[in-house]
Amino acid sequence: MPPKADxxxxxxxxxxxxxxxxxxxxxxxxxxxxxxxxxxxxxxxxCWDCMTCTKACPRQAIQTTLQYQIAYFPGKLIPLVGTNSVTWTSIDCHGRVERFVMKTLVSPDDEDED
Amino acid sequence: MAERVYIDADVLILGGGTAGCMAAWEARRTGGEDLKIVIVEKAFIRHSGCLSAGMNALNMYINQGKPEDYVSYARYDMCGAPIREDIMLSVANEVNDTVKIMEESGLPMKKKEDGRYLNRGKWNIEINGSLLKPITAAKAIEARAEIYNRVYITDLIVKDDACIGAVGFGVRDGKFYICRGKVTMLCAGGAAGLWRPNNHGDAHHRIWYFPFNAGSSYAMCKRAGAEMTTFEVRFVPVRTKDTYSPTGTLSIGMGAPMVNSLGQAFMKEDPHYVQWGGHTAPTPIRAYGFQRETIAHRGPVFMDTTKGDPAKVTGIKGQYLDMSPSLVLYWGCNDIDPSKEPVEIDGGDPNIVGAHAGMAGAWTRGTSRETTVGRLYVSGDALGGAPSRFISGSWTCGRITGRSMAQALKANSYDYADLEPALVDALEERTFGPLNNYLGRAKEGLWTDGTLMSGISPKQMEDRMQKIMEEYCGGRTRWYFISEPYLNIARRHIKRMRNDQLQYLCARDLHDLQLAWDVINRLDVCQLVVEHISFRKETRFPGYVLRTDYPEADPDYDCFINSKWDPETDEVVCFKVPYEQIVPGDRRKETI
Incomplete structure (x- = not known):
């Protein structure tokens, strides 16, 4: 997914x-x-599609699309980076939206549970 | 002459990745507060290398049994082939401690109700590893390693059979870096991009292995005169088609077997594969199964995810977002619902790695991680003979290397070596060679499109190299088949490129200079690969290298193939090294 900047x-x-x-x-x-x-x-x-730049951009200007040779248009995958998690929004080529919240770091809340 | 930067270090670490960061951490623990530890990294340490996209599991963890059982598994997974059991055991003994250290450093571990790590299969545990690299880099920072980002190391400096440092260039500042180390550790990854990738154009690097690992570990060790091992074992990934994402997430997460187009779970059902271990056969055999089914016109081959629990699909997507996010979008933009249709898989371009299901690298003395060149240590993918260490094993292996270096510094009175000015000048000329070549050749004229009339770009040279390796050294489009007549052609061309064509290699800027060194290093690795495959006149790892002229395993080759490069003749001289079995038992079976 070569990064494209808006x-x-x-x-x-x-x-x-x-x-x-x-x-x-x-x-x-x-x-x-x-x-x-x-x-x-x-x-x-x-580009190896690691998405490091996409996650690092402070203005969410970098967008991820797939190379057209391997997938249909349009479609997007947007990571929103939080302190201890990342929220992913996947929009498929029919406009269907899926959201995923993935933990990225152990948070203070986790330690309380322990 | 470029501006010069001089760096001295007690412990000089080349490569700030999985192994390098943990080596710094452990060297500090063992060597004390006064030790000067330097890491030189070609990208930015918090986000560089194989871990940059994250990872959703740690594939080496002793969930059950003893460390010896893991060694037995690693040996089995390499078709019972010789592995360095001494090295494997040293890693297996400490890997669980390392995982604990990383959990304490903030890595989110998935856990079962009883508080134990959530296992996936026998030796794997699940993690939320999208920030694996920043967490790993933090260990190097915690150890107060001095970190130089964006410095590309081009060569080691060797004097009297010992490594005394390394040189390189600043990718951004264009300065010439001269590093001296009392001990030096090389851990700059394996080698991707020797063969042609399946995707082209803007998806050229949509490959399994990290494409910016261009074999500099191996090439620099080779040029330094180190003994090398096992370059005939190349790793052939069979992964989700087009994105080359891992399949373990599907096979274990969704209970999905490999099936052919007839719906047969061939690994489990066909006696030809059952004899090798069925669906848990060694990695090369599972690659071979995919290849054989496809060649027999029973393709495409799929992971049959349709029998699994559809409710698990969301969880599976989440796991992929932690390491290979493109697959989730790929499914979304190809109308693929894995619970309703099987996921197609494909074979990718071969890779030379030391820590995954391959075992190329430098040969090391005992469990010291010191190569046959004195004061030169290796770890991670650069270390040979010890497969299946993966991330957690590479962290651990890095720790052991760091400790070993700190101990060697205490036991010996190593000091900084004097560098002769003429030598430094020569190294600088070599480092910036392709850049200066461009300036010289640009004067001879440019075509109307701005390209050189009398020079070759790194990309052009890479294309030529990949074409040779693809067509004459068993690439994906040649179904990984190799025989001596093909190898002879590969040998001739790779030699010609290295000895005659590099004079035309031109880099128009510093980014291009990085690409130029990538291709110089890859060509050195190609030479090792061709000579090692040629020397092993048998087929021991069918899915990795299928020698059509020697299709069976031969007991005469039940040993390591090592080599040493002779700079005078430019020959890679291969020889056999005996295997030592430490963990008893049938090598073609797992102990548990």
């Missing part, structure tokens, strides 16, 4: 030395367009 949302992480997506990408693929000052994936075919 130009109306991406602000290039102004104030950061480099945008967060560029900072975290394990493949060194996210980079800033020198003219528009917005982030993009320099080589979509090289």
């Amino acid at each position: 130009p109306t949302k991406c602000d290039g992480c102004q104030g950061e030395s480099e945008p967060l997506c560029e900072q975290v990408c394990p493949g060194n693929l996210m980079t800033l367009d020198k003219e528009t000052r917005k982030a993009y994936c320099r080589e979509p075919g090289d």
Whole structure:
């Protein structure tokens, strides 16, 4: 799922030395367009779909779609990262929505239960 | 000349992944407060490497029985082949402690009502592991390791048969990094991308293994003169079609067997597979089952999820979101409901790994993790002969390596070696070679599309290499079949690329320089793979390498195949190394 950044949302992480997506990408693929000052994936075919950039984007500007060669259009998978969990919204190609809340870190509440 | 950065470390760790982070943590525990620990990482340590997408289970955990039983399982899963039982046992002895440490560090474990970890199968436990990498990296930070992100290490420095450091370039700053270590640990992952991937274009990297692990661990060890082992055992993933997501989640979570297009659960029903162990046959045999059924025109092959409990589908999707989120969307955008129709599976491009169901890597002395090059240690996928360590075993193996290094520093009076300026200059020239090559060759002219008239890009070279390996070294489209006449062609081309064609390799920027080094390293690994497969004149791992000229296992090859590279002749010299059985019992059976 090569990441696509929405130009109306991406602000290039102004104030950061480099945008967060560029900072975290394990493949060194996210980079800033020198003219528009917005982030993009320099080589979509090289992306492993780990979604690290999508989760890291502070403005939820990066969207995940599947490569058309392997799946029908349209469809989206949106992670919303919380403190101890991530909420995933999957919208399939017919517009059906599914939501999943997945734990990501042990939270103080868990420790109380123990 | 590039700006230079000099780094000295008591413990120099190359690769901030599963093994490297835990090595730093354990080295601090053993070596004390004053130890200077440095990690050099080519990406950003909190999100780099194999763990970047997360993981939904830990596949090495002693749920039952003894550590010896796990060693027996790992041996069985490699078709009873020789494995380093000493190394496996050392990992199995400590793996449960490591998991406890990670739970205490914030990793959410799934638990049963009695408070024990929720197991999935015999040796696996379920986790919510989407933040596995940040949690792992936090252990290195806790250990106060000095971390250098975005530095790509290109070569080790060896003097008098000992490793004294490494050099590399800053992926962002373009500086030349010169690192000296009293001891050095190389743990930069395995090798993906030697063969052609199934998907192309914008899905080119929709593959099983982490595509940015380009074999630098193996290539640098090889070039440093280390003894290497088992490069003939390549891992062939049989996974969900197109996304290459794991199938264990389905087979165990939904009770789904592999079935062919006739609906036959062939692993369980066909005596040909039952003799190997049926549906729990060794990993290479399950890959072979998929291949044989498809070649016999009984494909496509599926995981039959339709007999399972439909209520479990939501839970299964959640598990995939923790490690392979694209599959959930793939189902959604291909109208697939796994409770109503079986999930198609496919074979992917082979990978060279040391810690999954493969065992390539550097040979190590006893359980020290020190290679045959002094003061050079390996762990994780870089360590050879010890399969099925997976994540929890690689954490553990990293800890053992960290401890071993700290102990070696106490026991010996290692010091920093002096680096001759001429050597450093030569290493710098080599490191930035493809970049300078571009500048030189750009003067000779560019085509109207901006490409070089007299140079080759890293991508072009990768394509050429993958085509050779695909067609002459048993790629997916050749059904993994290999024989000597094909290998001879592969050998000739890989040699030609390494010796004659690298002079044309050009990198137009620092990202390209990273890709250029990836292909240089991959070509070195290709050489190891071709020579090892050629030397093992038998078929011991049918789903991984099917030698059509030697289709059966041969007792003469019931041993390790090791090798050493001769820089003078550029030959990889292979030789046999005996196997030592430590855990008694029938090697083709599990003890429990």
